[in-house]
Amino acid sequence: MGLMSSQLPLKTMVPLCRQLSTAFSAGIPITQSLSLVSEQTRDRRARTVLTDMADAIRDGSTLSEATRGQRKYVPDFFIELLAAGEVGGRLDVMLKDMADYFEDRLEMRRKVLRSLSYPMFQLAAAWFLGTFALGLVRGLDFSKGSDFLSGYFARYAAFQMASLGTFAVGFGVCIVLSRLGLFQWVSGWFTTFIWPVSLVTRRFALARFFRSMSLLIGSGLHIVDCIVRSANVVGNPYIVRDLLKAAPFVKEGASLSDAFAGTQCLTRMAREMLFVGEQSGNLEGALHKVADYHLSEATHAVGVTASVLNVLIVCVVGLVIGYVVVSFWTQFYGGMMDGLGI
Numbered sequence: 001m002g003l004m005s006s007q008l009p010l011k012t013m014v015p016l017c018r019q020l021s022t023a024f025s026a027g028i029p030i031t032q033s034l035s036l037v038s039e040q041t042r043d044r045r046a047r048t049v050l051t052d053m054a055d056a057i058r059d060g061s062t063l064s065e066a067t068r069g070q071r072k073y074v075p076d077f078f079i080e081l082l083a084a085g086e087v088g089g090r091l092d093v094m095l096k097d098m099a100d101y102f103e104d105r106l107e108m109r110r111k112v113l114r115s116l117s118y119p120m121f122q123l124a125a126a127w128f129l130g131t132f133a134l135g136l137v138r139g140l141d142f143s144k145g146s147d148f149l150s151g152y153f154a155r156y157a158a159f160q161m162a163s164l165g166t167f168a169v170g171f172g173v174c175i176v177l178s179r180l181g182l183f184q185w186v187s188g189w190f191t192t193f194i195w196p197v198s199l200v201t202r203r204f205a206l207a208r209f210f211r212s213m214s215l216l217i218g219s220g221l222h223i224v225d226c227i228v229r230s231a232n233v234v235g236n237p238y239i240v241r242d243l244l245k246a247a248p249f250v251k252e253g254a255s256l257s258d259a260f261a262g263t264q265c266l267t268r269m270a271r272e273m274l275f276v277g278e279q280s281g282n283l284e285g286a287l288h289k290v291a292d293y294h295l296s297e298a299t300h301a302v303g304v305t306a307s308v309l310n311v312l313i314v315c316v317v318g319l320v321i322g323y324v325v326v327s328f329w330t331q332f333y334g335g336m337m338d339g340l341g342i
Helices: 010-025 030-040 044-058 063-068 076-088 091-138 146-179 183-193 197-218 223-232 237-243 246-251 256-262 268-280 283-340
Strands: none
Touching: 010 030, 010 044, 010 091, 030 044, 044 063, 063 076, 076 091, 076 197, 076 223, 091 146, 091 197, 091 283, 183 197, 183 237, 197 223, 197 237, 197 283, 223 237, 223 246, 246 256, 256 268, 268 283
């Protein structure tokens, strides 16, 4: 969402789903609910999306068809759950659960930003102060006096401008690759397999998967369709590919616990709850509990990741400071020896 995607931002999806849920639960038909919410929203793209959906339904399309026509602007989770709610006759439940889900995601994102804001500030400070000190020490010349400092400030400013330009180009390339759907494979590999970021990615992905699967099972969809649709809303291509391995086994008659035995991303807790849900006959409730558990674990993992990043940044800053101090005194005494002719 945002720069990396043409989809509606999360902060827009939260009130949109909540307002749709409230309007539809009050007995207002879905077409009028879409029109009503579109009039209230301030986001121009959201207003266009809702208006186009309402017009498509009036022209004879189903809600599912109207929503899929806006795939470029709305997340797959929104599309799949609206379609399931329409088929299963539980659209009011789906709208309410979607509103809760997007609110949880927004709160999760805010926690991530709060946890990582200080490490990012440290990293920025380490870059600017570290490069300044290293450049100053390496080019230190006591014979030039104040002329050296004035010249160095100009060179340092030029260096930072070039660095920012390089960063802007790299960021622009990432945006283009993201719009083309290629960046997710690069970023997905890093966030899925590199510790400690993988702690957050895997648990949050499982929370989305089991939350979606619980809702889809409750809507009455076939279990294989539930697995495929739930996996496709995870958003990480490597985890999606891993979860989809279970679908063929379920289609052949295997139990869920056996079908997911070959997947690598599922936690022990998830496997146990799948087994308990099948045996107890309350698979929907068990999956919902698993989703809540993994969301809580993801929140905890954010704190762990932030702490690890803090330690790594402090270590890098310490190494830079140590190198600067050693280089300064080496340069200083070397200059004194040269001045004395020793």
